Amino acid sequence: MTQISSISLRRVLDSRGNPTVEADVLTESGGFGRAAAPSGASTGEYEAIELPPKEAIANAREHAVPRLVDTVYAGDQRAVDGALRAADGTENFSEIGANSAVAISMAAAKAAADVLGAPLYQHLGGAFRGENFPVPLGNVIGGGEHAKDATDIQEFLAAPVGAPSVSEAVFANAKVHGAAGDILDERGIGAGKGDEGAWAPPVSDAEAFEIMDEAVSRVSEEVGFEIKFGLDVAASEMYDEGAYQYSDGEKSPDEQIEYIAELVEEYDLAYVEDPLDENDYEAFAELTEQVGDQTLICGDDLFVTNVSRLQDGIDQGAANSILIKPNQIGSLSDTVDAIELAVRNGYETIISHRSGETEDTTIAHLAVATDAGFIKTGTVAGERTAKLNELIRIAEDAV
Ligand SMILES: O=C(O)[C@@H](CO)OP(=O)(O)O
Numbered sequence: 001m002t003q004i005s006s007i008s009l010r011r012v013l014d015s016r017g018n019p020t021v022e023a024d025v026l027t028e029s030g031g032f033g034r035a036a037a038p039s040g041a042s043t044g045e046y047e048a049i050e051l052p053p054k055e056a057i058a059n060a061r062e063h064a065v066p067r068l069v070d071t072v073y074a075g076d077q078r079a080v081d082g083a084l085r086a087a088d089g090t091e092n093f094s095e096i097g098a099n100s101a102v103a104i105s106m107a108a109a110k111a112a113a114d115v116l117g118a119p120l121y122q123h124l125g126g127a128f129r130g131e132n133f134p135v136p137l138g139n140v141i142g143g144g145e146h147a148k149d150a151t152d153i154q155e156f157l158a159a160p161v162g163a164p165s166v167s168e169a170v171f172a173n174a175k176v177h178g179a180a181g182d183i184l185d186e187r188g189i190g191a192g193k194g195d196e197g198a199w200a201p202p203v204s205d206a207e208a209f210e211i212m213d214e215a216v217s218r219v220s221e222e223v224g225f226e227i228k229f230g231l232d233v234a235a236s237e238m239y240d241e242g243a244y245q246y247s248d249g250e251k252s253p254d255e256q257i258e259y260i261a262e263l264v265e266e267y268d269l270a271y272v273e274d275p276l277d278e279n280d281y282e283a284f285a286e287l288t289e290q291v292g293d294q295t296l297i298c299g300d301d302l303f304v305t306n307v308s309r310l311q312d313g314i315d316q317g318a319a320n321s322i323l324i325k326p327n328q329i330g331s332l333s334d335t336v337d338a339i340e341l342a343v344r345n346g347y348e349t350i351i352s353h354r355s356g357e358t359e360d361t362t363i364a365h366l367a368v369a370t371d372a373g374f375i376k377t378g379t380v381a382g383e384r385t386a387k388l389n390e391l392i393r394i395a396e397d398a399v
């Protein structure tokens with residue numbers, strides 16, 4: 001029933017106005033799935049390779065499509081992803097492109113769910129999936145590679161850890177975004193928005209901390225539950241010549257560890273992603289040792305959703321959580337392998353969008369299917385709210 005009968009690939013727009021790969025998968029019984037690849041700006045050095053979409057599509061048509069059509073069952077996700085790996089023949093999808101691979105992988109899962117008449121989260125999670133819903137981490141203020149002339153730290157993220165439901169959490173994050181906008185106004189600071197819809201004000205990181213702190217406490221008081229905040233430092237982007245380059249000077253790796261540990265204390269941060277360079281497992285381990293019992297130290301560029309990099313981190317005690325981005329590794333099976341390895345070792349999982357996104361909502365389903373503790377997918381902007389609104393629908397459907 002789920003045997004793949006055709007695959008179409010096309011270029012569509014992403015939220016930055018760049019082309020990306022979209023895949024349609026059809027099965028012999030009429031099942032249909034459509035998915036599109038997202039795209040990063042602050043990409044990790046060890047990510048699977050995104051090819052220019054035209055090239056990715058041409059190569060996937062030549063190598064992958066013939067291996068899948070009339071042969072592989074969309075319901076057998078491991079077979080779909082195994083065929084993609086075999087068609088590509090490299091470690092990092094540099095032949096067919098991780099963008100083509102992940103689009104086909106996700107579209108096949110959706111086609112299978114369609115045939116089975118089950119929502120995607122149910123198909124991926126199975127009968128015994130957990131009962132929890134992820135806490136949404138929402139980007140409220142940001143800079144780094146996502147906006148010029150804004151903060152050095154890439155993302156200041158609202159974390160509504162005390163929210164009684166997914167929908168209350170989602171609305172609270174949007175309110176924090178609104179409150180941060182009000183505070184910027186009150187301070188006479190004009191701000192545009194970055195790639196993910198977060199405010200991108202021309203302020204120092206120190207001022208952004210003040211604004212975030214004020215915004216989460218205003219909204220927390222209004223909604224009556226605890227809202228903390230966290231960061232994506234995206235430190236690899238500022239690491240150069242052995243030091244972290246901030247607008248107001250540089251910090252050595254030891255100073256960076258001390259600075260982040262102080263921020264965790266001062267602001268009671270719920271979450272700190274990529275506080276250190278992607279090659280410095282040792283520094284990650286040191287910071288985790290210092291503050292890992294108070295906060296999540298998360299590896300994004302450090303782990304790139306890759307089981308062997310995650311295993312290295314587990315062996316060394318580097319970080320206590322992992323960011324999960326299907327396009328960093330190129331297939332849903334590889335993604336789920338990373339999630340399972342993390343869970344077996346007590347690492348929290350955070351399913352994440354990319355800064356370049358589409359209306360695709362697969363990550364909302366993946367987060368629920370795998371019982372992830374968190375999902376990072378913005379606060380406002382259509383390609384972000386697509387996931388958040390899907391999460392609200394899933395929560396309603398799954399009761
Ligand atoms: O660093 C990140 O976590 C992501 C998403 O916020 O950014 P990008 O997609 O640019 O890598």
Ligand SMILES: [Mg+2]
Binds near residue numbers: 274301
């Ligand atoms: Mg990141």
